[in-house]
Amino acid sequence: MSLVECELAQLVTSETRDHGVVELKEKDGERRLPIVIGLWEIYAIHRRVHNEPPPRPMTHELFGNVLDALGVTIERVVINDLRVLENSREGTFFGRLIVKQDGKTFDIDSRPSDAIALAVQKGAPIFVEESVLHEASQES
Numbered sequence: 001m002s003l004v005e006c007e008l009a010q011l012v013t014s015e016t017r018d019h020g021v022v023e024l025k026e027k028d029g030e031r032r033l034p035i036v037i038g039l040w041e042i043y044a045i046h047r048r049v050h051n052e053p054p055p056r057p058m059t060h061e062l063f064g065n066v067l068d069a070l071g072v073t074i075e076r077v078v079i080n081d082l083r084v085l086e087n088s089r090e091g092t093f094f095g096r097l098i099v100k101q102d103g104k105t106f107d108i109d110s111r112p113s114d115a116i117a118l119a120v121q122k123g124a125p126i127f128v129e130e131s132v133l134h135e136a137s138q139e140s
Contacts, residue, residue, distance in 0.1 A: 002130040003078060006033065008120060011046055013039070022116055024079075024126060031137035033079070033128055035093050037113035044117040060117045067122075072101040074124040077115040082132045093132070 009025035009032060020042035024033040044060040047053065057065060067074065075098045084091035095112035098105065119126050 001080075003127040004029075004031075004130055004133050006126050006128050006133075008045070008049070008116070008126070011042055011049070013042055013046075022113065024116075024128065026128075026133065026137070030139050031133055032139070033133055033137050035079075035112055035116075037111075037116075041113035041117050045120050048117070048120045060114065060121060064118055064121045067099070067118075070101065072099050074098070074118055074122045075100050075105065076124055077110075077112075077119040077126045079112050079115075079126070079128040079132055081129070082136050084135075091136075093136075 005027040006024040007027050008022065010021075010023040012021040012023065014020065019036050019038055021034050022037050022042065022045060024035070026032070040059070044058060054061065078096040078098060079093055080096055081094035082091050083094070093112045095110045095115045097108040097110040097115045097118065099108060100106070116126060118124070
């Protein structure tokens with residue numbers, strides 16, 4: 001498995017759609033990976049990027065607080081798979097949340113949107129499997 005480190009490049013929202021797009025950019029390259037995600041995840045990422053905490057913890061903040069209380073650190077997020085629907089250009093991305101507690105590493109299945117929101121919240125690196133980046137990226 002070959003991983004490529006990426007960073008958050010852009011968040012795109014629309015007033016007429018019930019989803020947005022998070023765009024990751026290859027850290028040492030030009031490829032960009034757009035991922036369609038829900039509005040709640042877009043807002044969670046936007047709040048964190050713009051340092052606008054909600055008045056009360058929302059789901060992603062709550063989960064991040066629970067991880068902190070349990071002494072769990074997020075080592076990295078990995079977007080590791082893309083399953084394209086038959087007869088379509090659309091597909092579903094899959095992700096992993098790699099966390100560590102007391103020297104033990106845990107690999108947890110996660111929607112990429114939730115994992116990215118937590119990575120942004122905790123300052124964890126985001127990686128994309130090379131095969132996924134190759135298949136779904138766009139050149140900038």
